[in-house]
Amino acid sequence: MTIDPTNLAPVREFWARPIGRHSAELEAVLSILRAGPVAGKYCLIILEPHTKWTIGRISGVRGIAPAYGDAPVFHSIEVAERHIFRLRWQAATGSALPDEEALRA
Amino acid sequence: MKTLLGYADRMSVQPGETIGFKVSSEDEAAYTAAIVRLIHADTNPAGPGYREQELPDFSWQLPGGKQSVHPGSCVIVPPSAALKPAQSFAIDVLIWPTLPERGGQVIVSLWDPSCQSGFQLLLDGKAGLTLQVGAGAVACLGRPMLARHWYHLHAAFDLSSGTAILRQEPLRRYAGVGDRGEMSAALGTRVSFSSVPLVFAARPNVDGGYSSFFNGKIEAPCLSLDGAPAAHWDFAIGIDTETVHDTGPHACHGATWQGPSRGVTGHAWDGSAFHWRERPAHYGAIHFHADDLEDAGWATDFCWKVPIGLPSGLYAAHLRSATDEDYIPFVVRPARAAAGAPLVFIVPTASYLAYANEHLAIDAAIAERVHDHVPAFGPNDLHLAAHRELGGSLYDVHDDGSGIMTSSRHRPILNMRPKYQSWLGGTGSSLWQLAADTHIIDWLDTQGFACDFITDEDVHAEGASLLAQYRCVMTATHAEYWSTNMLDALTDFRESGGRIMHMGANGLYWRIAFNPSRDGVIEVRRAEVGNGWITPPGEGAHAYTGEPGGLWRRLGRPPQSLVGVGFVGQGFDISSYYRRLPDSFNPRAAFIFADVTDEVIGDFGLIGGGAAGLELDRSDPALGTPPDALILARSENHTRNYLPTVEDLLINYAGQAALASVYAELVFFETASGGAVFSTGSIAWAGSLSHNGYGNNVSRITENVLRRFLDPAPFDTDERDPA
Numbered sequence: 001m002t003i004d005p006t007n008l009a010p011v012r013e014f015w016a017r018p019i020g021r022h023s024a025e026l027e028a029v030l031s032i033l034r035a036g037p038v039a040g041k042y043c044l045i046i047l048e049p050h051t052k053w054t055i056g057r058i059s060g061v062r063g064i065a066p067a068y069g070d071a072p073v074f075h076s077i078e079v080a081e082r083h084i085f086r087l088r089w090q091a092a093t094g095s096a097l098p099d100e101e102a103l104r105a
Numbered sequence: 106m107k108t109l110l111g112y113a114d115r116m117s118v119q120p121g122e123t124i125g126f127k128v129s130s131e132d133e134a135a136y137t138a139a140i141v142r143l144i145h146a147d148t149n150p151a152g153p154g155y156r157e158q159e160l161p162d163f164s165w166q167l168p169g170g171k172q173s174v175h176p177g178s179c180v181i182v183p184p185s186a187a188l189k190p191a192q193s194f195a196i197d198v199l200i201w202p203t204l205p206e207r208g209g210q211v212i213v214s215l216w217d218p219s220c221q222s223g224f225q226l227l228l229d230g231k232a233g234l235t236l237q238v239g240a241g242a243v244a245c246l247g248r249p250m251l252a253r254h255w256y257h258l259h260a261a262f263d264l265s266s267g268t269a270i271l272r273q274e275p276l277r278r279y280a281g282v283g284d285r286g287e288m289s290a291a292l293g294t295r296v297s298f299s300s301v302p303l304v305f306a307a308r309p310n311v312d313g314g315y316s317s318f319f320n321g322k323i324e325a326p327c328l329s330l331d332g333a334p335a336a337h338w339d340f341a342i343g344i345d346t347e348t349v350h351d352t353g354p355h356a357c358h359g360a361t362w363q364g365p366s367r368g369v370t371g372h373a374w375d376g377s378a379f380h381w382r383e384r385p386a387h388y389g390a391i392h393f394h395a396d397d398l399e400d401a402g403w404a405t406d407f408c409w410k411v412p413i414g415l416p417s418g419l420y421a422a423h424l425r426s427a428t429d430e431d432y433i434p435f436v437v438r439p440a441r442a443a444a445g446a447p448l449v450f451i452v453p454t455a456s457y458l459a460y461a462n463e464h465l466a467i468d469a470a471i472a473e474r475v476h477d478h479v480p481a482f483g484p485n486d487l488h489l490a491a492h493r494e495l496g497g498s499l500y501d502v503h504d505d506g507s508g509i510m511t512s513s514r515h516r517p518i519l520n521m522r523p524k525y526q527s528w529l530g531g532t533g534s535s536l537w538q539l540a541a542d543t544h545i546i547d548w549l550d551t552q553g554f555a556c557d558f559i560t561d562e563d564v565h566a567e568g569a570s571l572l573a574q575y576r577c578v579m580t581a582t583h584a585e586y587w588s589t590n591m592l593d594a595l596t597d598f599r600e601s602g603g604r605i606m607h608m609g610a611n612g613l614y615w616r617i618a619f620n621p622s623r624d625g626v627i628e629v630r631r632a633e634v635g636n637g638w639i640t641p642p643g644e645g646a647h648a649y650t651g652e653p654g655g656l657w658r659r660l661g662r663p664p665q666s667l668v669g670v671g672f673v674g675q676g677f678d679i680s681s682y683y684r685r686l687p688d689s690f691n692p693r694a695a696f697i698f699a700d701v702t703d704e705v706i707g708d709f710g711l712i713g714g715g716a717a718g719l720e721l722d723r724s725d726p727a728l729g730t731p732p733d734a735l736i737l738a739r740s741e742n743h744t745r746n747y748l749p750t751v752e753d754l755l756i757n758y759a760g761q762a763a764l765a766s767v768y769a770e771l772v773f774f775e776t777a778s779g780g781a782v783f784s785t786g787s788i789a790w791a792g793s794l795s796h797n798g799y800g801n802n803v804s805r806i807t808e809n810v811l812r813r814f815l816d817p818a819p820f821d822t823d824e825r826d827p828a
Contacts, residue, residue, distance in 0.1 A: 016351065018478070019478045019532055019678050019679065020678055020679045021679075021744045021745070021746060022477070022744070022745060024745070027745060030474075030477070031474065034473050034474050035471055035474075036470065038467075038468065038470040041470060041473070042479060043466070043479060043480050043481070043482055044479050044480065044481035044482065045481070045482055045483075046481050046482065046483040046484075046526060049148050049483070049524070049526060050148065050149055050150055053481060056482070058467060059490075062468070062492075062493055062504065063491060063492075063493050064490070064491065065486065065487045065488075065490035065491040065492060066467070066482060076680070077478075077481070077532075080479070081478060081479060082481055088784070101656075
């Protein structure tokens with residue numbers, strides 16, 4: 001399976017609800033974006049419980065903790081989820097997603 | 106960054122007894138310690154907030170020192186003149202290496218590290234099978250080995266000629282694989298032997314510890330001295346003990362160190378037996394791991410004698426330094442002689458141990474897909490990821506990929522902490538096990554219910570007599586791991602007219618065994634069905650007890666037969682709600698729904714936003730739900746992330762998940778002995794108790810049930826036509 005980079009319907013769905021009820025179409029996209037080995041996988045780092053997160057990368061090496069420090073700080077898990085989605089979409093399709101406003105439409 | 110770590114010498118203590126705390130201040134900073142009662146360990150601002158009570162008059166100023174953890178298992182045979190060579194020695198041993206390419210893995214040593222004397226036989230990376238005699242004399246065979254294949258090894262040394270012989274013989278030959286070899290080498294004769302232990306799977310250090318651990322199985326080591334048999338260790342004897350038996354002429358018995366795996370298949374296992382008691386000769390191996398950890402062995406920093414009259418509850422030693430804080434939780438149970446409350450809450454310490462220091466989302470790429478959101482890690486997770494020496498959970502695997510079958514509380518457990526958020530706990534508060542259970546503790550406290558607290562270890566040790574003094578037993582959000590003694594105790598309690606409020610889900614699920622030689626250590630054998638890993642063929646019987654391992658459902662005692670519900674599926678994104686069913690209007694259930702007019706139950710909560718979430722249980726008459734049970738409510742509208750449990754899948758087909766009956770059920774039934782059972786069917790139920798200042802239908806239903814369950818009046822046992 002591959003992602004059709006011109007079909008932004010599942011992306012808009014994700015933007016509206018990053019966590020929770022997802023359509024089969026969005027699920028299929030997420031399955032592709034979330035595949036891959038554990039090494040380098042994105043994760044969230046809790047900087048302050050319930051208020052502040054950043055993005056880390058899992059090392060894939062036993063004994064080496066996820067690395068973080070060069071990603072933005074987020075004050076909402078949903079915003080962080082969208083940021084990771086955006087990074088993965090670009091890596092998987094080679095195309096950048098439109099800006100936030102377009103995806104909220 | 107974590108700089109304070111610790112653990113207690115016990116999980117359960119009663120007034121008048123003393124509990125000791127073992128602490129490592131990683132930066133050697135001074136710290137203070139106080140005793141607190143844990144009430145609401147959830148920091149979620151959407152809920153009532155974190156709540157603890159510090160006990161006056163109990164605090165300590167401590168200097169702080171670093172204590173280390175040294176994992177790795179081996180067998181130690183005490184020093185004996187009968188094991189010291191005079192003219193020559195020869196070793197024959199079978200091994201099944203799991204990381205053969207890794208260097209410095211000692212198979213057997215008679216080594217004095219202080220003067221570099223004696224010998225060690227090891228696997229040493231590309232050098233392969235290696236015999237070192239004395240400080241610098243080394244013979245290397247240089248042949249590779251295949252992982253998870255059996256090899257017969259022979260190593261011999263003649264002290265008068267200085268000649269070493271090494272032989273490596275695979276028990277299974279493949280075309281084109283050069284894993285067989287033999288050599289002799291002149292190593293010199295300047296060899297001496299001190300009075301030191303003979304060690305299998307490691308060598309001693311100068312500091313009294315051990316290192317250079319072997320990963321894999323070792324079987325049937327034999328030692329010949331000066332041409333005559335000196336020792337033959339048979340690891341199939343005493344599998345359920347820590348003793349290792351020498352059947353040779355000098356009875357040089359040894360003992361295991363840091364809990365290597367026994368009751369595992371040996372080279373002779375051929376599928377004709379599936380239990381080590383049935384054919385011990387097929388179970389002559391011990392599986393060693395460089396990351397086995399049974400007891401960190403730390404020194405005690407401070408002790409506390411629990412004052413007489415202190416109420417039973419969940420407590421912790423609260424440690425604070427300039428840079429960090431930590432909590433070491435424990436349970437104060439009621440004094441044995443004292444009359445307790447009519448209600449008892451079983452703190453599921455065995456389940457806490459099962460998940461202790463889990464690394465699932467750090468190690469497994471699939472974790473994010475299971476949860477349908479990105480896992481979030483806090484400081485304790487990051488510390489665990491960097492410090493594998495703290496050991497893993499029963500869901501993790503060792504360095505060599507084999508499942509971790511035992512878990513101990515004699516080590517810092519960083520995810521058994523108040524305030525700890527777990528990626529396993531879904532969205533919202535994101536709590537799992539101990540912190541999630543405080544939603545119940547907080548509710549009992551705020552609603553004014555007197556309650557005693559005991560642990561799984563107490564129930565295992567004391568059985569039905571411990572529960573018999575109570576009218577109502579309350580289980581936790583996810584009391585998943587049960588020993589036979591524990592299950593017998595709860596069964597006897599129910600059969601004697603007791604009342605059970607089964608507050609969580611996926612309870613009474615896996616059988617465990619408690620280590621008979623060492624408190625606070627449990628074992629699981631994930632026979633037939635796995636989770637994180639699956640028990641290899643032939644290894645389904647617990648080493649600690651000999652009991653067959655696996656799901657209680659497959660062992661003939663499904664949870665549905667005891668509490669009416671059992672595990673059907675899980676999802677970890679958002680929770681949902683229940684809708685009342687016709688049974689909820691049955692007059693038998695009138696007390697449960699007193700003052701509850703809503704049709705929808707629990708469409709709110711701190712765990713994923715609803716009372717039905719994470720792991721879900723429902724009734725199933727085929728698995729023992731009583732015929733007259735009332736199915737009061739059923740959850741609905743779960744996301745597609747809620748998938749059926751693997752033991753219910755007999756074949757795969759497209760659209761299977763959508764057709765599966767993955768929902769929670771609220772179930773009530775009376776027992777023939779005048780008791781009753783109420784089961785919520787959901788881990789998330791407790792997370793809804795505090796909504797709207799505790800004024801909500803989940804809280805009301807829970808209170809209605811508890812008040813009736815505490816009422817000594819027996820439930821109606823008149824015969825009725827089955828529903």
